[in-house]
Amino acid sequence: MSTEHPYREIVFNGLWQNNPGLVQLLGLCPLMAVTTNLVNGLGLGIATLMTLVTTNLLISLLRPFIREEIRIPAFVLIIASTVTAIELLIHAYFSELYAVLGIFIPLIVTNCIIIGRAEAYAAKNPPKYAWLDGLMMGIGFALVLVSLGAIRELLAHGTLFSQAHLMFGEAARGLSLHLSDDFKGLLLAALPPGAFISLGFLVAGKNYIDQRRAARAQQQALLKPVSDPL
Amino acid sequence: MIFGIKTSPYMHAPQSVGQVMAQVIYALLPGTLALLWFFGWGVVTNLLLSLGFAVLLEALMLKLRERPLLPFLTDYSAVVTGWLLAVALPPYSPWWLILIALMFAMVIGKHLYGGLGYNPFNPAMVGYAAVLVSFPIEMTSWPAPALTSIGALSLNETIQQVFLGGLSTWDGLTQATSLDTIKTHLRLGETVEQISQGAAFGWIGGQAWEWVSVAWLAGGLWLIYRKIISWHIPVALMAALAGMALVFWLINPDHYSSPLFHLMTGASILGAFFIATDPVSASTTPLGKLLYAGGIGCFTYIIRVWGSYPDAIAFAVLIMNMAVPLLDTYTQPRVYGTKGRFGS
Numbered sequence: 243m244s245t246e247h248p249y250r251e252i253v254f255n256g257l258w259q260n261n262p263g264l265v266q267l268l269g270l271c272p273l274m275a276v277t278t279n280l281v282n283g284l285g286l287g288i289a290t291l292m293t294l295v296t297t298n299l300l301i302s303l304l305r306p307f308i309r310e311e312i313r314i315p316a317f318v319l320i321i322a323s324t325v326t327a328i329e330l331l332i333h334a335y336f337s338e339l340y341a342v343l344g345i346f347i348p349l350i351v352t353n354c355i356i357i358g359r360a361e362a363y364a365a366k367n368p369p370k371y372a373w374l375d376g377l378m379m380g381i382g383f384a385l386v387l388v389s390l391g392a393i394r395e396l397l398a399h400g401t402l403f404s405q406a407h408l409m410f411g412e413a414a415r416g417l418s419l420h421l422s423d424d425f426k427g428l429l430l431a432a433l434p435p436g437a438f439i440s441l442g443f444l445v446a447g448k449n450y451i452d453q454r455r456a457a458r459a460q461q462q463a464l465l466k467p468v469s470d471p472l
Numbered sequence: 473m474i475f476g477i478k479t480s481p482y483m484h485a486p487q488s489v490g491q492v493m494a495q496v497i498y499a500l501l502p503g504t505l506a507l508l509w510f511f512g513w514g515v516v517t518n519l520l521l522s523l524g525f526a527v528l529l530e531a532l533m534l535k536l537r538e539r540p541l542l543p544f545l546t547d548y549s550a551v552v553t554g555w556l557l558a559v560a561l562p563p564y565s566p567w568w569l570i571l572i573a574l575m576f577a578m579v580i581g582k583h584l585y586g587g588l589g590y591n592p593f594n595p596a597m598v599g600y601a602a603v604l605v606s607f608p609i610e611m612t613s614w615p616a617p618a619l620t621s622i623g624a625l626s627l628n629e630t631i632q633q634v635f636l637g638g639l640s641t642w643d644g645l646t647q648a649t650s651l652d653t654i655k656t657h658l659r660l661g662e663t664v665e666q667i668s669q670g671a672a673f674g675w676i677g678g679q680a681w682e683w684v685s686v687a688w689l690a691g692g693l694w695l696i697y698r699k700i701i702s703w704h705i706p707v708a709l710m711a712a713l714a715g716m717a718l719v720f721w722l723i724n725p726d727h728y729s730s731p732l733f734h735l736m737t738g739a740s741i742l743g744a745f746f747i748a749t750d751p752v753s754a755s756t757t758p759l760g761k762l763l764y765a766g767g768i769g770c771f772t773y774i775i776r777v778w779g780s781y782p783d784a785i786a787f788a789v790l791i792m793n794m795a796v797p798l799l800d801t802y803t804q805p806r807v808y809g810t811k812g813r814f815g816s
Binding site for chain 2: 439
């Protein structure tokens with residue numbers, strides 16, 4: 243890291259600048275398939291987040307012992323064992339959520355975000371940065387999963403947090419929001435095309451905010467009086 | 473016989489987009505009038521709402537994209553899209569259904585791709601497919617033709633149905649279309665012959681539908697006569713659809729409807745002359761047009777007969793729209809005096 247504030251940069255990169263869901267567009271398969279409602283998105287987001295922190299930290303720690311030529315198989319082994327452990331944890335404590343997320347938890351192994359961060363970041367940086375990178379990339383991805391899940395759930399069923407009890411226990415049933423009984427529901431939003439269209443709008447929204455910020459920064463740079471007029 | 477000899481200058485009067493689209497609208501009139509005759513006020517509300525939303529959304533998107541309003545609004549392309557959707561949606565559609573269809577058509581189908589001329593998919597069919605997938609109940613409740621014993625809604629009832637919904641007599645007025653009836657009754661083990669005795673059937677096509685189809689055909693032939701569209705797409709589409717139907721009908725007429733039925737029912741004729749011929753999203757070379765329209769005809773038959781939706785023009789058009797860039801690349805005609813693009 244060459245900048246003055248590596249931690250701040252890692253946080254900004256993961257959450258916004260280089261967001262895995264909106265900018266790198268990695269892990270689209272689980273992103274599209276699971277986010278039919280908010281709780282599913284949150285569940286997969288947290289599972290991916292835990293995986294990312296663990297694998298990034300482990301790979302960064304083991305990096306002196308892994309020969310360059312065999313690093314990819316070694317990464318895959320580490321990732322696969324981490325995911326297996328997390329899968330067993332979810333199965334043990336949230337078995338209903340496990341039934342909903344199903345195949346997508348073991349499939350985190352193949353999620354490009356995990357191996358991407360391992361190769362691009364953890365293999366080149368010390369553990370003190372690597373775990374934070376995993377955490378921030380994980381949160382960034384989870385935020386996209388949650389917002390996509392919320393948009394699609396609202397459009398398709400007119401509800402929010404509809405299966406919250408799967409994750410937070412019976413007490414969370416009251417969390418469920420139901421808009422109105424008269425709501426017809428845009429079924430398309432729950433289907434794969436709806437996922438693609440909603441993600442497209444999210445990416446467009448991010449780019450729009452970035453452009454506005456860039457334009458404003460440029461305007462301010464022009465307006466600023468020259469402080470050192472020679 | 474006198475052969476007129478024309479001397480130079482050989483002038484050519486190009487038509488603007490607005491002039492072309494205006495003629496498409498004239499050609500849509502006979503079919504629309506036929507729909508009006510058979511289905512009553514619901515066609516009027518569909519048309520007014522659809523055109524209003526289309527122009528409104530077009531203006532809104534042009535403003536957001538910082539494009540001039542007047543030249544794009546007067547090319548009437550939004551009006552044609554709105555008109556096609558209005559006649560494709562079931563009459564007496566609720567206002568929100570029309571609004572959502574138009575939003576998918578104008579915003580997502582057209583302007584997000586860059587506006588008229590850049591949209592790879594037919595905007596009207598994008599809107600139609602989106603609402604068909606989303607609201608299957610509303611989209612399959614076609615009213616029975618008004619000239620039957622059931623009768624049509626009055627103007628007051630129409631407005632109530634369209635804007636408030638939940639008209640108590642509405643369910644009694646709807647009737648499964650002929651394509652729908654065939655699909656459900658074949659599963660019960662009846663033959664096509666028996667099914668065709670049902671109320672939804674006319675002479676050769678669906679009841680009332682055959683006449684609407686004839687009216688679309690008249691408008692479409694006029695478009696070919698005016699050279700707005702070429703013959704390739706309608707002919708290839710109808711030939712492919714009828715050809716597929718003929719093969720299976722000859723194999724087993726108890727289970728498969730006749731080719732004439734397939735042509736005169738549903739949106740076949742409307743699709744062949746007005747929807748598949750969209751100059752932006754259709755193929756542009758002669759051979760490409762034949763392949764493109766042939767594909768639409770085949771897919772229409774396949775989805776109608778073995779798919780889960782009763783009619784399939786919209787899906788078939790969207791599927792073949794995806795193939796258009798490839799078709800256009802590989803079917804460019806050879807320029808005289810050169811070797812073919814892929815020739816030896």
